[in-house]
Amino acid sequence: MTASGAGMPDAGASSTASVPRSADEAHLALPAQIAMRARVPGPALQGLLALAVYLAVFIIGYALPLVLHPGLPRVGQAVPDPNFYIWSWRWWPYAIGHGLNPLYSRQIGAPAGFDLAWTTPVPAVAVLLSPVTLAFGSIVSFNLSVVLSAPVSGWVAFLAARRLTGRFWASLMAGAVYGFSWYEVGETRAGHPNLYVIMLLPLMLYLALLWRDGKLGPRSFVSLLAVAMAAEFYVFNETFAEMTVLWAAALLIGFAVARPEDRPAVARLAGLAGLAYAAAIVLLSPYLVYQLRHSPGQFTKVQAAFSLNLDELVTPRSGILLLVIVLALAVFTWASRLTRLLVVLFVLIVVLAVGPYPTIGSRQFGSVPWARLWYLPFVRSAQPLRLIIFGSLVLAIIVAVWLAVPVKNRLLLAARWILGLATVAAIVAYVPTASAGNVIPAGTPAARPTYALPAFVTSGLYRDYLRPGEIVVVVSDRGNAGLLFSAETNFYMRIAGGFINRSLSTPTGLPAPVEVLKHPTPARERQFLSYVGQAGVGAILVERAWAAPWMKVFRRMGLPGTSVGGVIVYRT
Numbered sequence: 001m002t003a004s005g006a007g008m009p010d011a012g013a014s015s016t017a018s019v020p021r022s023a024d025e026a027h028l029a030l031p032a033q034i035a036m037r038a039r040v041p042g043p044a045l046q047g048l049l050a051l052a053v054y055l056a057v058f059i060i061g062y063a064l065p066l067v068l069h070p071g072l073p074r075v076g077q078a079v080p081d082p083n084f085y086i087w088s089w090r091w092w093p094y095a096i097g098h099g100l101n102p103l104y105s106r107q108i109g110a111p112a113g114f115d116l117a118w119t120t121p122v123p124a125v126a127v128l129l130s131p132v133t134l135a136f137g138s139i140v141s142f143n144l145s146v147v148l149s150a151p152v153s154g155w156v157a158f159l160a161a162r163r164l165t166g167r168f169w170a171s172l173m174a175g176a177v178y179g180f181s182w183y184e185v186g187e188t189r190a191g192h193p194n195l196y197v198i199m200l201l202p203l204m205l206y207l208a209l210l211w212r213d214g215k216l217g218p219r220s221f222v223s224l225l226a227v228a229m230a231a232e233f234y235v236f237n238e239t240f241a242e243m244t245v246l247w248a249a250a251l252l253i254g255f256a257v258a259r260p261e262d263r264p265a266v267a268r269l270a271g272l273a274g275l276a277y278a279a280a281i282v283l284l285s286p287y288l289v290y291q292l293r294h295s296p297g298q299f300t301k302v303q304a305a306f307s308l309n310l311d312e313l314v315t316p317r318s319g320i321l322l323l324v325i326v327l328a329l330a331v332f333t334w335a336s337r338l339t340r341l342l343v344v345l346f347v348l349i350v351v352l353a354v355g356p357y358p359t360i361g362s363r364q365f366g367s368v369p370w371a372r373l374w375y376l377p378f379v380r381s382a383q384p385l386r387l388i389i390f391g392s393l394v395l396a397i398i399v400a401v402w403l404a405v406p407v408k409n410r411l412l413l414a415a416r417w418i419l420g421l422a423t424v425a426a427i428v429a430y431v432p433t434a435s436a437g438n439v440i441p442a443g444t445p446a447a448r449p450t451y452a453l454p455a456f457v458t459s460g461l462y463r464d465y466l467r468p469g470e471i472v473v474v475v476s477d478r479g480n481a482g483l484l485f486s487a488e489t490n491f492y493m494r495i496a497g498g499f500i501n502r503s504l505s506t507p508t509g510l511p512a513p514v515e516v517l518k519h520p521t522p523a524r525e526r527q528f529l530s531y532v533g534q535a536g537v538g539a540i541l542v543e544r545a546w547a548a549p550w551m552k553v554f555r556r557m558g559l560p561g562t563s564v565g566g567v568i569v570y571r572t
Contacts, residue, residue, distance in 0.1 A: 043162070046162065046168050047155070047158070047159060047162075050154075050155055050158045050168075050171070050172055050175060051151065051152070051155040053172065054150070054151035054152075054154045054155055054158075054175060054176070054179055055148075055151045057151075057176075057180070057428060058147070058150050058151045058179075058180070059147065061428070062150075062185070062188070062189075063146060063147045066143040066146055066147055067147060069451075070136075070139075070140045070143050070144070071136070071137065071139055071140055071143075072139070072143075072451045072452060073086065073139050073142075073451060073453065073478075073484060074143070074451050075142075075143070075146055075189075075191040076189070076190055076191035076479065077451065077478050077479055078477070078478075078479055079190070079191075079479045080479040080480035080499035080505075080507065080508070080509055081190065081191055081192055081479070081480075081499075082142070082190075082191030082479070082480075083478075083479055083480035083481065083483050083484040083487075083499075084119075084480055084483055084498075084499060084500060084501075085121075085122065085142055085191065085192075085193050086138045086139055086142045086483070086484055086487050087108070087138070087480075087483035087484065087486055087487040087498075088121040088122060088123075088126050089125075089126045089129060089130075089133050089138035089141050089142050089487070090133060090137075090138040090486075090487035090488075090490070090491075091105060091107070091121070091126070091487070091491075092121065092123050092126035092127055092130065093126070093127065093130035093133055093134060094490070094491060096127070102116070102121075102123065103115065103116050103117050103287070103290055103291075103294075104116065104117075106494065107486055107491045107494055107495065108482070108483060108486060108494070108495045108497075108498035108500070109495075109496075109497065109498055109500075110471045110494040110495060110496050110535070110536075111471060111494075111496075111535055111536055114498070114500050114504070115294055116500065117287075117290055117291045117294040118291065118294070118295070118296055118501070118503075118504075119500045119501050119504070120194040120236055120501065122193045122194050122197065122234075122235055122236065123234050123287075124197075124231050124234035124235045125145055125193055125197055125235065129141040129144065129145065132144060137488065138487045138488070139487075139488070142191075142193075145193050145197065146188060146191070146193075146196075149188065149193070149196045149197050149198070149199070150179045150180060150184055150185065150188055150196065151179060152179075152199050153178060153179045153184065153197075153198045153199040153202070154175035154176055154178055154179020154180060155175060155179070155199075156175075156199045156202040156203050156206065157174055157175045157177075157178035157179060157202040157393065157396050158171045158172060158174060158175030159171075159202070159206050160202045160203075160205045160206040160209060160397070161174035161175065161396065161397060161400035163206060163209040163210065163213070164209055164397065164400065164401070165400050165401060165403075165404035166404070167400070167403065167404040169403070170399070170400045170401075170402075170403035170404040170420075171400050173399055173400065173403060173420055173421070173423075173424045174396040174397060174399045174400035175396065176424045176427060176428060177322070177392065177395055177396040177399050177423070177424060177427060178198075178202065178392050178393055178395075178396035180427050180428050180430070181389070181392040181395075181427065182312070182315075182319075182427070182430055183385075183388050183389055183392060184196055184198060184389065184392065185430060193235075194235060194236035194239075195236065195239075195386065195389075197235050197236075198239075198389055200228050200231055200232045200235065201232070201239075201243065201389070201390065201393055202393055202396075203228050204225060204228050204229070204232075204243075204247070205393070205397075207221060207224050207225050207228065208221075208225075208269065208273075211269070211272070212265075212269075218272055221272055221276070222272050222275045222276045222279065223276075223279075225272075225273065225276035225280075226275075226276040226277070226279035226280045226283065227280075227283070229243070229276060229277060229280035230279075230280040230283035230284045233280070233284040233287070233288075234284065234287065237288075237291070238382055238383075238386065239386065239389075240284075241382070242382070242386065242387055242390065243390075244277070246345075246348075246349065246387075246390050247273065249345065249348060250341070250345055251266065251269065251270045251273065253340075253341050253344050253345055253348075254266050254341050255267065255270070257337045257340045257341050257344075258337060259337065296503070296504075306355070306383035306384065306385050307353065307354055307355025307356070307357065307359060307383070307384040307385055308350065308353035308354050308355065308359075308384060308385050308387075308388055309359045309360065309361070310354065310358065310359065310360045311360055311361050312388075313350070319395070319423060319426065319427065321419065321422055321423035321426060322395050322398075322399070322423055324419065324423075325395075325398060325399060325402050325419060325420070325423060326343060326346060326395070326398055328402065328419075329342075329343065329398055329401065329402050329405075330343045333401075333405055336405075338401065339401070342394055342397060342398050342401065343398075345394055346391055346394045346395065346398070349387055349388070349390050349391040349394065350388075350391060351368075352384060352387050353384050353385060353387040353388050353391065354368070354384065355374060355384035355385075356368060356371035356373075356374045356375075356384075357371070381503075399420060399423065399424075402416065402420065403416060403417065403420045453484070453485075453488060454543060454544065454565050454566025454567050455565035455566055456541075456564055456565030456566055456567035456569075457485055457488050457489060457565075457567075458488070459565060461564055461565040462489055462492060462493065463492070465539070465562070465564065465569050466492070466493055466538070466539060466569075467538065468492055469492075469493070469494055470493055470494065470538040470539065471493075471494045471495075471496050471535060471536050471537050471538055472493050472494070472495065472496065472537065472538060472539045472540070472541050473495075473496045473497060473510065473511065473514050473537055473539075473540045473541070474495060474541045474543070475510065475514070475540060475541065475542045475543070475546075475550055476542070476543035476545075476546055477543075477545075477546040478543060478545075478546075479499075479509075480498065480499045480509050481509075481543060482495040482496075482497060482498050482509060483495065483498050483499070483509070485541070486498075496511050496514075496535055496537050497509050497510050497511040497514070511531065511535070513527050513528045513530075513531035513532075514528060514531070514540075516528075517550075517553050518549070520553050520556070525557055528557075529557075532572045537572055538571070538572060539569055539570060539571050539572060540554065540559070540569075540570040540572060541567050541568070541569060541570075542554075542561075542567065542568045542570065543566065543567055544563065544566045544567055544568060545566070547568050550568075551568065554570050559571070559572065
């Protein structure tokens, strides 16, 4: 959010200089001799062109396998998180359509079920994509979210930068900085939609700029901003909480650096944003009240491993060149109030993102003076590193301003663009190759790259071997396979166990008495049989691709097994 009504940096301008009130006026205000000479279409077509560019880069560089095979579960199949979201994509429209509480499910964690209040089910995206889920399945809708999120996030950042600067090419670079940031790409590879669905943050900035330019009246601005804020909560409540702090900080910094005559405008913006925030709280209150009533009581303490390692700021992928641009903008345009706002806000974000213990490489330093903030009840489970996505948005705007600020010297203009293009090239070069969609994160046991679901699930064979609503255990090295089976059979079977998050589930998602059978003993076998009887488990489903060690265990226990459609069914 700008520090004043200014739409362009005021570097070198006097305090009485006229201020452009719209993006188009800002563009016209730039000296003609330094404007980009390449012809570009009007604003609407510019937006379409930018979106097309981002989609092409991301699909070719990362998502081509998902586009060619949208029905295959390819993303992160060696880890449990992605298949939880695939299940969630199916669960939310199913629960709403059947009049069930979507925050509690007996379809997993059977027989008791799981409370989902403190998980990250991303209901906003699950509901938005429910037509795709109902028509084509939750794997397709999940893959669609993977394909679209980074390009759309970059596109919305482009719109905000275009509104601020009035410059197409500068804004195109800015969108790439945000949409293809190392953090966004990393979370997309990991299959974490609560972290890679980030287009709402630049959307809020865009709405504020539309209000500044008189394109949105106060009522429309408050209404749209409230919906965007509430939607962010329904994407990820931790990001909503961080947004609350950082948007407030941006307004305070903006007020501090604004000209005295512009401070009333900043105060009006803060007041309208406060009204929108209050309205957003009303919209999200059903979820929030339920969540507070079902608090787990204890929250995981923040760990240095989930804080920003300062090494990340100087690697080519995340941007030593970006830091050079930040420094250059600060040195050459510090007279600009917009520059001060952006630089101070970026520094604040980095200071918070390093967490309680600053780390450089493998070396951890002593605690920072504000370390106790990270041990407050509702903050201690937050991961400081996640704040860096706000930093990426600030960096994107900094790049746009850096490339758009007036310069009379053509040599300096060329140097500026060379630096800007090199920065974006380094970021885009980090977009993984198409094969990287199947990368197994470091530290994860290797799994055979089998993507297609067994015919037992896809061909409906499960109906011949299981009763509707029967409780089963799914054993597979495919991460969280039980939840994937549950989603793809539209909850025909109930799953014992399942992974919902690291605090409430075992890493494999298997019930403990089943998991210990990897190293069987007579005592563990008796414990397993006792569990099966108490939980009412009717069958064990072992995915054939990883069945070998389990066949020996269950054969020794005398359980009959039937091989069908890529699965071995052991009746209990």
